[in-house]
Amino acid sequence: MRNGCDVVLESFDAEGVDTVFGYPGGAIINLYDTLYDADLNHVLTRHEQAAAHAADGYARATGEVGVCLSTSGPGATNLVTGIATAHMDSVPILAVTGQVPTGMIGNDAFQEADVTGITMPITKHNYLVQDADELPGVMREAFFLANTGRPGPVVVDLPKDVQTAETDVEYPSVDDVKRGIRGYSPTYGGHPRQVKRAAEAISGADRPVVYAGGGVIASGASRELRRLAEITGAPVTTTLMGLGAFDERDPLSLGMLGMHGTKAANYAVTESDLLIAVGARFDDRVTGKLDAFAPNATVIHIDVDPAEISKNVEAHVPIVGDAGDVLGELNSTLEEMAVRDGSEWREKVKRWKREYPLDYEESDDVIKPQSVVEAINQHSPEDTVIATEVGQCQMWAAQFFDYTKPRSLVSSGGLGTMGYGFPAAIGAQVGRPGATVWDVAGDGSLQMNIQELATVALNDIPVKVAILNNGYLGMVRQWQELFFGERYSSTDLDQVPDxxxxxxxxxxxxxxxxxxxxxxxxxxxxxEHDGPVVLDFRVAREENVFPMVPAGAAINEILEG
Amino acid sequence: MSRHVIGVLVENQPGVLNRVSGLFSRRGFNIDSISVGVTERSDVSRMTLTLDGDEKVLEQLTKHLNKLPDVIKVTHLDAGCVERGLALVKVDVSSPESRSEVMQVADVFRGAVIDVSRDTVTVEVTGTEDKIQAMLDLLREHGIKEVARTGVAAMARGPKYTGTE
Incomplete structure (x- = not known):
């Protein structure tokens, strides 16, 4: 016999979890008491939100499930933004939250909140564990769900009495768990007929473009993506979440597409006759006006989540499956086929790349924020992870750093969570102690989780924070400048600290x-500094992010500085 | 836009109805009716949904239902299914002749009078949504005091059945 807390630690051990992020409180105190003697690295953040983001950053940087702990009520609600962030970007995290004892649930007990109810729309699945005998199965299922199929966050809400109740139910095998969740069986291999149709469409295309998203990174499919580009000669653009899935120094790389994407990427997609979408979900920041997105293209859409296919853009060749598996099958099929010589198309794309590089006006008087990212790009070692806050700093980090490897960018794409970057960088650094980890920050975003300076100081987590400090909520200010007649309503932060x-x-x-x-x-x-550093770059205050496609416009209708 | 009937087998666990109905509200699916009950297996419940929508809506709804780990199986029952709903209708019979007319209407619709008071008659009727609606339309002229309706329960006609295996 052992109690619920022991089961939780047993599950961490069985799943290879050696690090968790969290913050204690009354309803999780028993689990923390068990942690006191455990051989487990617990990183105490200074806010539960930071624990959730750190678990998320850890997961993105390593591919392993990130784990965070909090108490009931406010502890759990403070995790919510982090859980929603992970949900929007399909990041596998597990949140274990304390809950009031089962007998008090529903009575508005002290620090009670309906955590399963609150997190239902922002989790892949969640559990309120009512009986310690269920807990071994729940923990196994939770890890299994978080990191299979389309990954995502899972919450296990653990009442105080369940933490202390004893059980002799054994930790189940993965097979037991699969039998237990009969409604869940992700498709990994592509349907052979669809793969063949895709190969035929590719072999007959004159102007193919590959549009790769975060699914390529989640699946570990970079090698297959690289091979697809080699076989077909098709240029590759990635989403923000897909940066690093394809080496940006490769001549076939178009960089990022969409609202702040490169002109080459947006023009290529617009003129393409075939779009190969892999692990991407046609987000509005990517597509702009839907009718004008790749208007002449046959669309092949490969995604592990069937619900993404034809959600926003009608797929002519839908393939449900894991990016790596499907691309592998597609490559083998294509290797047996003749692919059209696309040299004319490649030349055109290269010309766009030459004519429209990402650019900005340099200055000797004032620091340009882009130049800071360029310096980071130039001087950081091969094994570098860039975490970002959200807004202009995020877009400059996406544009002016050359991502060459998967899991080198940690950024909140879907939810666009300010305050994400610093705690996520902490998670990434803890997960990859040998890597250099930067947080490319804005002064606005950083202040949303600046208390984590204590976490990096006390745990000696050597994250480098580069603040592109313009004293504004820069991206909102940019929109106000361009679309609201320079009426800077509440975006001048005025009193920025030193x-x-x-x-x-x-x-x-x-x-x-x-x-x-x-x-x-x-x-x-x-x-060179052996520890955490904060660099406060006082940058040009009113610098804008360009190119820019206004929201709702076609992606070839591009504004420039 | 056309009407669809969908059968959903789900784990018989607390919170499942909440997961399904929450999915509808946050994804903007409009459901006309929903009914839930346990099946021949005590660990499995069946939900029957009816909705108006085009094929795209139906496809997205089906895919999203299938994503819920607690959903075991989703079946489109549109063509050739039997479906029944139930309504209890309390009708005002305080005026002369009303009582016998109401009882005649109930009879025509193979309804049953299940409760009687001095001024009211309560009729139970089962059938398709159209049939129930037709009876309600006829009873309305007498003055309906109260209606309680279930959603429809449906299954495929003939030997076909939806199992969990």
Whole structure:
């Protein structure tokens, strides 16, 4: 016999979890008491939201399930933004939340909240465990669901009395669990007839483009994607979530598409006669005006989630399956076939790349935010992870860093969560201690989870924070400038703190950088510093992110600076 | 737009109805009726949904239902299914002749009078939604005091059946 807390730790052990992020409280105190003697790395964040984001960053950087813990009520509701963030970007995290004892549920007990009810729309699945005998099966199922099929967050809500109740039910095998969830069996291999149809469409295409999303990274399908590009010669564009799935230094790379994507990518998609969408979901920030998105293209859509296919854009050749499996099958089929010589198309695409590189006006007087990302790109080692906050800083990080490997970008794409980057960088760094991890931050976003300076200081987590400090909510200000007659309603942050001094007060090295000539040295010194650093770059206040497709416009209707 | 009847086998667990109805509201699916009850297996419940929608809506709804781990099977029952709903109707019979007329209407619709008071008669009727609606239309002129209706329960005609295996 062992109690519910022991079962939770047993499940961590069985699933290979060696690190969890969390914050204790009354309804999870028993589990924390068990943790006290456990051989498990627990990272105490300074806010539950940060624990959820750290678990998410850990998962994105490693591909393993990220785990976070919180108490009931406010502890659990503080996780909600992090869970929703993971849900929108299909990130496997497991949140274990304390709950009031089963006998008090529904009575408005102290720190009670209906956590399964609240998180139902933002989880892949959730559980309120009523009996310790159910717990071994629930934990196994929770990990299994989080990291199979289309990954996503799972919540296990654990009443206090279930934590202390004893059970002798054994931790089940994966096969037992699969039998238990009879309504769940993701499709991995593509339907052979559909794969053949896709191969035929590709072999007959004159202007093919590959549009790759986060599903390629989740599936670990970069090698297959690379091979598809080699066989077909098709240029490859990725979504924000897909950055790193295809080496951006490759001549066939078009970079990112969509609202702040490259002109080459957006023009290529618009003129394509065949679009191969892999692990992407035709988000409105990618497609712009739907009718004008790839208007002449036959669409092949490969996705592990059948509900994504033909949700926004009608797929002519739908293939339900895992990106890696399906691309592997597709490549083998294509290897036996003749593919049209697309040299004319490739030349055209190359010309766009040459004519419309990502660009900005340099300055000797004031630091341009793009130049900071370029310096990070230039000086960081091969094994680097870029986490981002949300807004202009996120888009510059996407545009001016060359992503060459999967799991090198950790960014909140779907939900666009301000305050995500710093705690996510912590998670990424803990998961990949050998990597250099940057948080490319804005002054607005960073302030939403700035308390995590304590976490990096006390645990000596050597995250490098680069604040592109313009004293504005920059992206909203940019929209106000372009679309609201420069009426800067509530976007001038006015009273921005001295971030270097804030950092120092937490025991973290803080540096203020004001001159363009100091940028490269500051980045180099931060990289050499053996510990966390905050670099406060005072950048051009009213710099805008370009190119830009206004919301709702066609993606070839591009604004420039 | 056309009417669809969908059978959904689900795990008989607390919260499943909430998961399904929550899915409809957050994805913007409009359901006309829903009924739930346990099946021949005590661990499995059957939901029957009716909705108006085009093929695209039906396809998305089906895919999203299938994504819920607690949903075991989704079946489209449109063509050739038997379906029945039930209505209890309390009718005002305080005016002379009403009582006998109401009882005649109930008879024509093979309804049953299940409760009587001095001023009211309560009629139970089962049938398709159209049949129930037709009876309600006839009873309305007498003054309907109260209606309680279930959603429809449906299954395929003939030897075909939806199992969990």
């Amino acid at each position: 971030f270097a001094r804030v950092a120092e007060s937490y025991g973290v090295k803080g540096v203020t950088v004001e001159r363009p000539s100091e940028v490269e040295d500051a980045v180099r010194e931060a990289l």
